[in-house]
Structure formats: C-alpha cells, structure tokens
Amino acid sequence: MTKVLIIGSGISGLTCAIECASRGINSVLVSPFPSERAQSVLAAGGINAVLRQDNGDSIEKHIEDTLKGGGNIAGVKAVTGLCTEAPSVVRWLESLGTVFSRDEEGKIRQRPFGGQTYPRTCFAGTSTGKQIVTALVMEARRLEGQGLIERRFWSDFHSALIKDGKCCGALIFNEASGTLEAVTADAVVIAAGGQNMMFGKTTGSTQCDGYTAGRLLMQGVKLKNLEFIQYHPTAIETDRKNMLVSEAARGEGGRLYYEEDGKRVYFMEDKFGEKGNLMPRDVVSRTMYETGRDIFLDVSFLGREKILDRLPEVYDLCMKYRGIDITRESIPVKPTVHFFMGGIAVDLNHMTNIRDLYAVGECASIYHGANRLGGNSLLAAVYSGRVAARSIASSAPGSDGSDWSGFVKSEQDRLAVRREVTGDTTVSYVKTVLADTIGSALGIARSAESIAKGMETVDHFLAIKDEISFNKSELEYFNYRIDGLLNLGKAMLICADSRRESRGSHIRSDYPETDDAFRKATIVSLEDGEFRTELVVEDDYAG
Amino acid sequence: MRVKIKRQQYPGAEPFWQEYTYEGDMNVSVAAVIDSINSKDNPDVVSWECSCLQAMCGGCAMVINGVPRLACDTFVNKLKGSELVIEPLRKFPVIKDLVVDRGIIQENLKKASTYIGEYEHDDKYSQELEYQIGRCLKCGLCLEACPNYVKGDNFFGPLFADDSYFINARSKGDKKAIKRNYDKHFAKGCSKALACEKVCPVNIPTLSAIARMNRL
Numbered sequence: 001m002t003k004v005l006i007i008g009s010g011i012s013g014l015t016c017a018i019e020c021a022s023r024g025i026n027s028v029l030v031s032p033f034p035s036e037r038a039q040s041v042l043a044a045g046g047i048n049a050v051l052r053q054d055n056g057d058s059i060e061k062h063i064e065d066t067l068k069g070g071g072n073i074a075g076v077k078a079v080t081g082l083c084t085e086a087p088s089v090v091r092w093l094e095s096l097g098t099v100f101s102r103d104e105e106g107k108i109r110q111r112p113f114g115g116q117t118y119p120r121t122c123f124a125g126t127s128t129g130k131q132i133v134t135a136l137v138m139e140a141r142r143l144e145g146q147g148l149i150e151r152r153f154w155s156d157f158h159s160a161l162i163k164d165g166k167c168c169g170a171l172i173f174n175e176a177s178g179t180l181e182a183v184t185a186d187a188v189v190i191a192a193g194g195q196n197m198m199f200g201k202t203t204g205s206t207q208c209d210g211y212t213a214g215r216l217l218m219q220g221v222k223l224k225n226l227e228f229i230q231y232h233p234t235a236i237e238t239d240r241k242n243m244l245v246s247e248a249a250r251g252e253g254g255r256l257y258y259e260e261d262g263k264r265v266y267f268m269e270d271k272f273g274e275k276g277n278l279m280p281r282d283v284v285s286r287t288m289y290e291t292g293r294d295i296f297l298d299v300s301f302l303g304r305e306k307i308l309d310r311l312p313e314v315y316d317l318c319m320k321y322r323g324i325d326i327t328r329e330s331i332p333v334k335p336t337v338h339f340f341m342g343g344i345a346v347d348l349n350h351m352t353n354i355r356d357l358y359a360v361g362e363c364a365s366i367y368h369g370a371n372r373l374g375g376n377s378l379l380a381a382v383y384s385g386r387v388a389a390r391s392i393a394s395s396a397p398g399s400d401g402s403d404w405s406g407f408v409k410s411e412q413d414r415l416a417v418r419r420e421v422t423g424d425t426t427v428s429y430v431k432t433v434l435a436d437t438i439g440s441a442l443g444i445a446r447s448a449e450s451i452a453k454g455m456e457t458v459d460h461f462l463a464i465k466d467e468i469s470f471n472k473s474e475l476e477y478f479n480y481r482i483d484g485l486l487n488l489g490k491a492m493l494i495c496a497d498s499r500r501e502s503r504g505s506h507i508r509s510d511y512p513e514t515d516d517a518f519r520k521a522t523i524v525s526l527e528d529g530e531f532r533t534e535l536v537v538e539d540d541y542a543g
Numbered sequence: 544m545r546v547k548i549k550r551q552q553y554p555g556a557e558p559f560w561q562e563y564t565y566e567g568d569m570n571v572s573v574a575a576v577i578d579s580i581n582s583k584d585n586p587d588v589v590s591w592e593c594s595c596l597q598a599m600c601g602g603c604a605m606v607i608n609g610v611p612r613l614a615c616d617t618f619v620n621k622l623k624g625s626e627l628v629i630e631p632l633r634k635f636p637v638i639k640d641l642v643v644d645r646g647i648i649q650e651n652l653k654k655a656s657t658y659i660g661e662y663e664h665d666d667k668y669s670q671e672l673e674y675q676i677g678r679c680l681k682c683g684l685c686l687e688a689c690p691n692y693v694k695g696d697n698f699f700g701p702l703f704a705d706d707s708y709f710i711n712a713r714s715k716g717d718k719k720a721i722k723r724n725y726d727k728h729f730a731k732g733c734s735k736a737l738a739c740e741k742v743c744p745v746n747i748p749t750l751s752a753i754a755r756m757n758r759l
Contacts (some may be wrong), residue, residue, distance in 0.1 A: 033594065033602065042597075095662050096659065097662045124677070138658040138710070142660055239571045239575050240575055240578065241597065317597060321597070
C-alpha cells in the first residue's frame with residue numbers, strides 16, 4: 001500500500017503512523033488537536049511486559065493473567081500475540097527515547113499491578129502515557145520531516161468511504177472551512193479512543209466520545225462486547241470529573257477500607273487475603289459496590305518521602321482539587337467509568353469486517369475480554385498500532401479512484417438541512433440526557449429493568465433525531481455527532497440486555513451467576529435499521 | 544461574580560467583550576465557570592479547548608486576570624479581585640473565542656529538527672530533568688509569558704530550549720547541530736526573564752535546561 005489515513009493521534013494512531021511511515025507508506029494523521037491533548041497522556045500507571053524470568057515470571061503467565069482477568073472470553077491467539085510481543089514493544093519505546101524509570105542497575109523498573117501474578121508493569125514515574133506520547137511525537141516529527149507523515153489538525157471524522165465491502169477513505173470535516181472533504185486512501189485506521197461521552201463524569205478525556213464507532217455501526221461495521229465497561233475502583237470526585245487515583249497507589253501498598261463503629265474494615269483483605277487490594281479492577285469495584293459504604297484509600301502509612309517519590313501526581317491532584325493531604329489523610333474513592341473493553345470488532349490483524357478498514361487502541365475490542373488488567377491498555381495501544389501497520393504494509397494497494405463527489409454533496413446537503421432545524425430539543429440537551437440515561441442503565445450493576453428504562457429514552461430520541469436542533473455557535477462536529485452517539489447508545493443497551501449472566505465488569509443483578517453458555521463475545525450489527533446480536537467464540541471470529 | 548470574556552466569532556473577526564454573571568460555588572476552577580456559562584442550553588456558547596480537565600493536556604491555556612494559565616488548574620477563590628477576566632492567548636491567532644491555533648509550536652519544532660532519531664542515553668545528563676521535560680504539555684503558556692517570544696520570529700522560546708536539552712541527552716545524532724539550532728533559535732534571543740518557569744503548569748525547571756545547554 002502507498003497511503004494510509006489514520007483517524008486519531010494518540011498512542012495507537014501515532015504508533016501506526018510511525019510503523020507505516022517507516023515502511024515507506026505515506027500516513028495522513030487526522031485529529032482535531034495535537035497528540036498532547038489525547039487521552040493517552042492521562043495513562044499514569046504503566047505498561048506490562050515480561051522483561052525478566054529469573055523471578056519465576058513468564059510470557060505464559062502474562063497470557064494466563066490477561067485471559068483470567070478478562071473473564072476467560074478473550075481469544076487465546078490474540079492475547080498470546082499481545083503478551084509475546086510485549087517485551088519487544090517496551091524495547092521499541094525505549095529505543096525511541098521514552099524516559100522509563102530505572103533501578104540502581106539501570107534496568108527498567110517494574111511494579112505489581114492488579115490481577116497479575118508477578119510485578120511486570122514498567123513505568124515512567126507517574127506519567128507513563130505522557131512520556132510515551134513525548135517519544136512518539138518526536139519520532140513522528142522526524143518522519144514528517146521526511147514527508148512520510150502528514151498531520152491534519154482541526155479536522156474531524158465524519159464517515160467512512162465504503163464501496164463493495166471495502167473502505168476507500170473517509171469524509172473529513174474541516175472545522176476551519178466548515179466543509180466536508182473526501183480523503184481517499186488504500187487503508188483507513190480508526191484510532192479514536194473510547195466512548196466517554198456516553199457517560200457523565202469519567203476518568204478520561206472529553207475528546208473521546210464514541211461517535212466514530214457509532215457512525216461506523218450505521219455504515220455496516222460490526223461492534224463487539226459493548227456491555228463490558230470498566231469501572232475503575234479508585235477515582236476521586238471533583239467538580240468537573242472523577243480523577244483517577246492510579247492503581248500504582250495500591251501497587252505501592254495502599255489499602256482500601258470503610259468505617260464501621262469507628263473502626264476501619266479492610267474489606268478487600270478480609271475477603272481476598274493480603275493481596276486483596278490488588279485484585280482485578282472488576283472484582284474491586286464490585287466488592288466496593290456490594291459494601292454499600294463510603295470507601296477510602298489509605299497510603300499515608302507509606303510515609304511522606306515514599307509518597308512524594310513514587311506517587312507525586314496522586315499527592316498533587318488530591319491536594320489541588322480536594323485539599324486532601326494524602327501523607328496524613330485517606331482518599332475518598334468511588335468506582336468510575338474508566339475504560340471500554342468493547343468497541344469495534346477486529347480480527348487478529350486489527351481489520352474490521354470491512355476490508356482495509358482497521359481499528360486500533362481503545363476503540364478496538366479484542367484483548368481484554370470482560371475486564372482489562374491495569375498496564376495492558378498502553379501495551380495494547382502500541383501493539384495494535386504495530387499489528388495494523390504490518391498488515392497494511394503486506395497488502396496490495398486498494399484505492400480504486402472512485403469519484404466520491406456525489407457522496408460529499410449528499411452529506412453536505414444533509415448537514416445543511418439539519419442546521420436549519422429549530423426547536424426546543426437541542427443537541428446539548430439530548431447529549432446530557434443520553435449520558436444520564438446510559439449512566440443509569442449501565443451502572444456497575446444493571447438489570448433488565450434498568451436497561452429497558454434506558455432503551456425507552458434512547459428510542460425516543462432516535463425516533464425524533466431529525467428534529468434535534470443544532471447549536472450554531474458550537475463546532476459543527478459537536479452537532480452532527482449526535483446521530484452516531486444515539487445509535488451507539490442503543491447498541492450498548494442491546495449488548496447489555498442480551499448477556500444474561502454476570503461476567504467481569506458486566507454485573508446483572510437479575511442474572512448474578514456466570515453462565516458457560518455465554519463464554520463468548522457479543523457481536524452487534526445494524527442492518528436495514530435492525531440491530532442484531534450474536535455470540536461468537538473469539539478465536540473463531542478473530543481468525 | 545462578574546465574568547468578562549473576550550470573544551471573537553471567527554479568524555480575523557473583530558474581537559468583543561461579553562459580560563456574564565456567575566453565581567455558583569466559588570471553590571471551583573475557571574473551567575467550571577466557563578462550563579457553567581455554557582451549560583444552560585446557551586444558544587451562543589463560548590468556545591474553548593479542553594480535554595483532560597486536570598492540567599495534564601494543556602488544552603485550556605488562556606489568559607486569566609492578566610496571567611497566562613490553564614483554566615482547569617486555576618481556582619476562582621484564589622484569584623485576586625472581584626471579577627474574572629478571561630482572554631485567549633495573545634501570541635497565537637484566534638480561531639474562535641478562547642480557542643487559538645498553536646500550530647506554530649509544532650512547526651517550529653519541526654523546522655529545528657527537534658527529534659531524537661537514533662537513541663543513545665548520555666549518562667552525564669540528568670534522567671530526572673529529562674523526565675520533567677518529557678512532561679511538557681506544549682500548551683504555549685511559556686511562549687505567552689516570554690517577553691522575547693514574538694509570533695513568526697526566529698526565537699522558538701523556552702519549550703524549544705527544554706526539548707533541545709532532551710534530545711541532546713538522548714540522541715546519538717549530531718550534537719553540534721543540536722547546539723547550533725539551540726543557539727540560533729533560543730540562546731541568542733533569551734534575556735533570562737524566567738517568566739516561563741513561573742507560568743509553567745507542570746513546573747519544568749527550564750533554567751536548569753538552559754544552564755546545561757549553555758555550558759556545552
């Protein structure tokens with residue numbers, strides 16, 4: 001192939017662009033803002049890889065932990081690829097100049113993270129994601145200088161250009177000119193992040209909304225496992241968002257407790273033993289939820305020196321946003337939406353069911369099953385970008401030179417009509433209600449009743465979607481994305497309804513047991529206005 | 544509280560001031576105040592850039608009561624005076640309201656070949672300082688505050704000095720070329736006002752980077 005269009009410039013998009021460009025493929029990297037604004041920079045904790053085996057750790061154990069932590073539904077082949085290449089991923093990031101933390105011997109430091117049998121989370125202080133972005137941006141800049149990467153800012157994804165089951169590019173909306181442009185390419189890679197906008201306060205970026213997945217669903221792309229939404233156990237509530245208290249706080253020894261009759265109850269340790277605080281995130285969040293109490297995280301006993309050395313960002317954010325001195329006080333924490341295991345369904349090469357349309361990073365669903373382990377998201381972001389690039393490089397050029405001007409005009413006309421709609425039901429109102437609706441329907445525990453209630457609201461908005469008025473003072477993207485978000489919301493509810501068991505992060509109060517009949521992935525599609533779901537075995541689907 | 548926001552409809556349009564009244568909690572960030580102004584189904588929202596809402600992305604850099612700061616990192620109850628005055632960064636072209644085009648930052652870094660290329664760590668450099676520089680948000684606050692940085696000039700500003708140190712410490716490439724670029728695009732123009740360190744939202748010790756680069 002000679003040209004690839006990449007939507008999103010966080011870690012997975014940057015990696016894919018670098019890996020394509022280093023193979024001589026011209027990469028166009030589209031994002032509204034520079035990579036420094038991507039959610040990737042918020043990933044604090046680390047990246048998993050087995051770098052040493054003298055302590056008893058092994059690639060096999062990393063695979064086993066990932067599969068087990070994910071509720072045993074992720075594909076063995078996909079997870080094996082991920083974990084086997086993990087050491088090489090970390091070495092590659094190191095070779096690009098990522099500032100990893102090191103021990104006295106100069107080796108990359110690793111620490112324990114939840115659900116892992118050995119300490120294998122490599123980290124860069126408490127800003128691992130940010131340090132990786134810094135290194136990748138510099139490498140991308142080098143390749144920009146060679147003319148192999150072109151970056152386009154102030155540009156948003158609108159829709160894919162699909163003909164005869166093949167992706168030929170994407171319609172891109174230019175916010176500066178207010179126009180749509182058909183950008184053709186041999187392959188398109190979606191690296192647009194998770195679905196935060198579907199909920200209210202999350203730990204993530206406001207830029208990640210899920211529109212791309214929703215719009216692609218409307219265009220015939222299959223989505224997967226949308227019911228699996230990770231609630232991170234330790235977030236601290238502030239006025240605008242719930243900020244993540246990194247798993248590193250528990251990795252360094254932090255203890256969760258609630259108070260009863262003036263005494264502390266270390267409920268995770270009571271239930272799961274001494275490693276209780278570092279159980280996988282789904283287990284910790286569920287157990288916290290089941291206590292029905294206000295939960296606190298104590299790290300103060302680590303001592304001021306160690307806290308300021310190992311957890312400075314946690315110290316800063318608690319002090320700055322809540323006035324809490326964690327060297328003396330406990331942190332009030334609550335489970336908060338943090339990561340989406342579900343997303344665009346892809347095969348082992350990260351290709352979707354549409355030929356030459358790929359998805360990488362958090363927007364793709366393949367490695368994490370029903371629950372993701374801490375430290376595996378940065379790994380999957382880099383690994384998926386590399387895998388997609390290898391597949392693209394080995395494929396024949398596929399751009400057929402079709403004329404897309406008719407499609408551009410019809411979508412431009414459609415936008416013009418929508419801009420003229422007046423009425424009280426505004427985009428911002430619908431967006432707010434949608435987030436409240438999905439948040440209520442798909443809380444830590446959900447039921448047929450909560451899902452049906454949510455479905456009623458989403459169905460109502462879908463029925464009147466052409467009457468929703470745009471806000472002309474907003475960026476156009478903030479307006480036109482509403483159709484994609486509504487369809488994605490409906491697909492999420494349908495997936496959650498169809499999985500009548502509890503597994504990983506999906507807890508059904510009306511189906512509390514795990515059922516082997518559901519030891520599969522949920523695929524959801526939208527054809528001729530009908531949503532359909534099917535259960536598939538991951539290894540069969542991924543190829 | 545009275546809130547004055549300098550607005551602009553589109554690139555090149557005449558800017559104008561608009562006043563609002565904020566009556567909510569004062570123990571909140573300026574980002575929360577802007578959100579509050581925009582949240583009442585306002586048909587004329589104030590455009591601003593945001594992503595992380597916790598001082599980790601640099602999106603919401605703006606001028607608040609005359610000082611370049613991040614809106615999500617600036618708390619209303621800690622500001623002096625009875626009114627809140629918000630303007631877009633003045634050294635970058637306005638796209639709309641508080642949203643500015645900071646593309647020049649990336650362009651300049653590209654122009655000066657600010658990349659590592661082949662990696663090799665030189666142990667005489669400080670890994671801790673490299674880590675701090677690696678946290679740079681590219682928000683542009685240091686350029687806004689720097690008295691020597693002028694739009695379109697050959698002086699690329701403090702963030703370039705920091706990145707020069709970073710690549711010099713971690714690149715196997717031509718270090719003389721890195722120093723030449725540093726001299727040309729930074730050292731000759733810096734008057735050491737150090738306003739950059741005062742406004743940096745992640746407290747990058749730029750003076751240390753400058754001191755070490757100047758000694759080369």
